[in-house]
Amino acid sequence: MSVYDSLDSITEELRKCMKCGNCQAVCPIYKESRQEVGAARGKISLIEFILSGEIDMTKGLSERLSLCTTCNACSNNCPCGVRFDKIILAGRAEAVRKQGMHPVKKIAFTALKMQRMFDFGLKAGSIFQSVALKHIPNRHSKLARMRVDIGIGKDKVFPMLPKKTLRSEFPEVIKVKNPIMRVAFFTGCMINYFYTDIGRAVIEVLTENDIEVVIPKFQACCGIPASVNGDANSARTLAKRNLRAFERMGADALVVACSSGGTAWKHVFGELLENDPELKPLADKWAAKSYDISEFLIHQVPFKKEGLGRVSRKVTYHEPCHLNRGQGISSEPREILKSIPGVELIEMKDPGRCCGMAGSFSLVHPDISVQISDRKTDDIAQTHTDTVATGCPACRMQLQSGVENAQIDEEVLHTIQILAESYRAGKKEQKSL
Ligand code: SF4
Numbered sequence: 001m002s003v004y005d006s007l008d009s010i011t012e013e014l015r016k017c018m019k020c021g022n023c024q025a026v027c028p029i030y031k032e033s034r035q036e037v038g039a040a041r042g043k044i045s046l047i048e049f050i051l052s053g054e055i056d057m058t059k060g061l062s063e064r065l066s067l068c069t070t071c072n073a074c075s076n077n078c079p080c081g082v083r084f085d086k087i088i089l090a091g092r093a094e095a096v097r098k099q100g101m102h103p104v105k106k107i108a109f110t111a112l113k114m115q116r117m118f119d120f121g122l123k124a125g126s127i128f129q130s131v132a133l134k135h136i137p138n139r140h141s142k143l144a145r146m147r148v149d150i151g152i153g154k155d156k157v158f159p160m161l162p163k164k165t166l167r168s169e170f171p172e173v174i175k176v177k178n179p180i181m182r183v184a185f186f187t188g189c190m191i192n193y194f195y196t197d198i199g200r201a202v203i204e205v206l207t208e209n210d211i212e213v214v215i216p217k218f219q220a221c222c223g224i225p226a227s228v229n230g231d232a233n234s235a236r237t238l239a240k241r242n243l244r245a246f247e248r249m250g251a252d253a254l255v256v257a258c259s260s261g262g263t264a265w266k267h268v269f270g271e272l273l274e275n276d277p278e279l280k281p282l283a284d285k286w287a288a289k290s291y292d293i294s295e296f297l298i299h300q301v302p303f304k305k306e307g308l309g310r311v312s313r314k315v316t317y318h319e320p321c322h323l324n325r326g327q328g329i330s331s332e333p334r335e336i337l338k339s340i341p342g343v344e345l346i347e348m349k350d351p352g353r354c355c356g357m358a359g360s361f362s363l364v365h366p367d368i369s370v371q372i373s374d375r376k377t378d379d380i381a382q383t384h385t386d387t388v389a390t391g392c393p394a395c396r397m398q399l400q401s402g403v404e405n406a407q408i409d410e411e412v413l414h415t416i417q418i419l420a421e422s423y424r425a426g427k428k429e430q431k432s433l
């Protein structure tokens with residue numbers, strides 16, 4: 001029985017909890033709110049009461065269940081091995097069954113399923129953003145600050161929307177001379193619509209390593225925003241669309257540069273489609289050949305070191321929750337950074353602590369999201385670096401917002417962008433010889 005279909009599916013998981021409270025110590029929500037319901041133990045108790053029929057799933061309860069960044073620090077720190085990630089998914093799915101979806105989320109998830117409408121909305125947004133909102137461009141990264149409070153936190157900094165989406169910039173197949181492999185690139189929404197510079201860096205690095213890149217035009221959102229908010233039906237629709245789009249194009253492997261997208265391909269699609277006899281085998285097949293870009297470049301096709309040029313940067317690395325705890329990828333981005341000539345890697349305190357973005361969490365709970373972000377910004381400032389690297393575009397947005405608001409002179413980049421920069425520097429060095 002899937003966690004998305006019934007609260008009964010997590011009965012065993014709930015039984016494992018001995019209410020020790022170890023999860024409080026690592027929970028970013030508890031740290032800010034100091035409320036029992038912030039941590040996993042509090043939410044577990046609430047769900048137990050619902051299951052036993054002592055209380056009903058009310059609107060207030062469903063709001064309490066929304067107070068979680070799904071960072072998974074609690075599961076990692078639990079002496080009983082409680083999988084709180086499963087518990088929160090089942091609890092939120094039950095909340096949607098009993099209370100319906102929040103109207104704003106309902107509109108957002110419907111839009112995610114209608115790609116043309118989404119493309120059009122983002123195009124209109126890019127025009128609106130540049131004519132109607134006040135921008136304060138960042139000195140380095142061309143990000144802009146929107147000071148109009150549109151209900152998602154006045155201090156939130158957004159990147160300028162690019163005029164063209166990544167997928168409309170490139171053909172579906174990017175050929176190279178004598179390819180050693182054909183790799184499909186799942187761009188995800190953040191890279192396709194907001195951070196096209198990360199997508200270009202992925203393509204640049206793969207082609208530099210003699211890899212043919214396939215970018216299926218009809219790929220969709222990874223569905224994680226829907227699945228973590230209890231909308232399993234929308235998430236299933238998106239999973240099916242993605243599997244069919246990638247199967248149609250075919251590839252030896254699939255890469256992602258977004259921690260949610262990687263989690264979706266490796267774990268979530270299979271869980272969502274476990275009762276689908278046609279698509280479950282396809283989900284398992286693609287899960288087995290899906291890689292985060294750093295994992296792929298370290299373990300699958302070790303990237304060329306001979307073309308790397310000097311990049312003078314003092315870098316600190318923030319670990320995205322869904323990359324580190326979700327996929328066990330932590331040493332690989334550091335290995336890439338350490339191999340770039342000129343890069344000095346300086347660790348921040350607790351690099352795996354959540355940044356507070358968590359997709360729609362930061363929109364629904366902007367104040368607590370900013371409080372969590374402020375702690376991260378303080379840790380970054382302590383490193384006295386000039387660059388923060390991370391492995392997820394959503395974290396990049398949150399970190400950028402934090403450093404901009406704190407007026408820290410720090411550029412926030414995806415690890416793959418620094419590697420691409422090094423290949424470019426290598427070519428310049430070659431020319432100047
Ligand atoms: S750490 Fe684990 S066992 Fe202890 S209260 Fe939290 S979830 Fe329960």
Ligand code: SF4
Pocket residue numbers: 023026027028029030038039040067068069070071072073074075084
């Ligand atoms: S997943 Fe993270 S935010 Fe949610 S209860 Fe666990 S530690 Fe707290």
